[in-house]
Amino acid sequence: MSDSDQEHSSQPVLPSGFADWLQHGREDMRKGERTRAELVTAGANFLAREPLERLTVAAICKSAGVAHGTFYLYFPDKNALANEVLGAFVDYVQGRMRAAAHLPGDAARNTTAAYLQLFEDNAGLMKCLVVGVDAFPEARGAFQRLNREWAETVVRATRRREGPDRPQDDLMRRAYALGGMVDQYLSALFITGDPWVRALSEDREAVLEMLTDLWKRGMAP
Known part of the structure; x- marks a missing residue:
């Protein structure tokens, strides 16, 4: 594990209460709905440890495990994601x-x-x-x-x-x-x-x- 990976893994993550709330009913969602929920959860996790001004589409896609272009199927920009989160x-x-x-x-x-x-x-x-x-x-x-x-x-x-x-x-x-x-x-x-x-x-x-x-x-x- 690299130093940057170690630093990232030691950072606080979203408490289970809000994360579970965001993912409620996930098993009944369609694939697109699940992807959107994953992006929102990734955004919430990011904002739980970083200020708004550091939010990037690349960071959200990496956390959610989706391709960069997939983000834009659900949100026009990072501010729209922040608004939903x-x-x-x-x-x-x-x-x-x-x-x-x-x-x-x-x-x-x-x-x-x-x-x-x-x-x-x-x-x-x-x-x-x-x-x-x-x-x-x-x-x-x-x-x-x-x-x-x-x-x-x-x-x-x-x-x-x-x-x-x-x-x-x-x-x-x-x-x-x-x-x-x-x-x-x-x-x-x-x-x-x-x-x-x-x-x-x-x-x-x-x-x-x-x-x-x-x-x-x-x-x-």
Whole structure:
């Protein structure tokens, strides 16, 4: 094995949760559908360990085990693939958080715990959404959709709990602001590796309780 191969094999790969989700139902797919799924999974694996700007068609084809020309049967360019990968990742995150909201116990704590774990397990993909938004419209659009849909979910839950009297715009502003604070904290912890934030976050249960408390207090009347 060459030094470059050793370096590549030691790099982190996509956690099984999202990879399995992408490949769900693969045995029932037609050949073309399987090839497309392999390309998307290869793109997700790449973005789990490399920034968006390093994404290349050649790297994706090598990882998926397909000819270079095959890529263009499914995607017009690498940005289209990135758009599909990040859109799928947003769907995955939303699905996991909705599932967490229906678990027994405190819904706010359960969804916050799910997001904390998703952010940690998929830091590379979250970096594409949070950090890559300025240069790539694909990342920007996916991140904005994640924020919008989650803010709407939080507001609906608040209205079910408290009734419809509070203004919609006020609740949406609060949800957006709180989501931004959570993303900033988790980005410092899992993406940029701020040493002071890491030192303050060694007790993961304390971090979870703090973030849950922020959501509850911030959405309270």
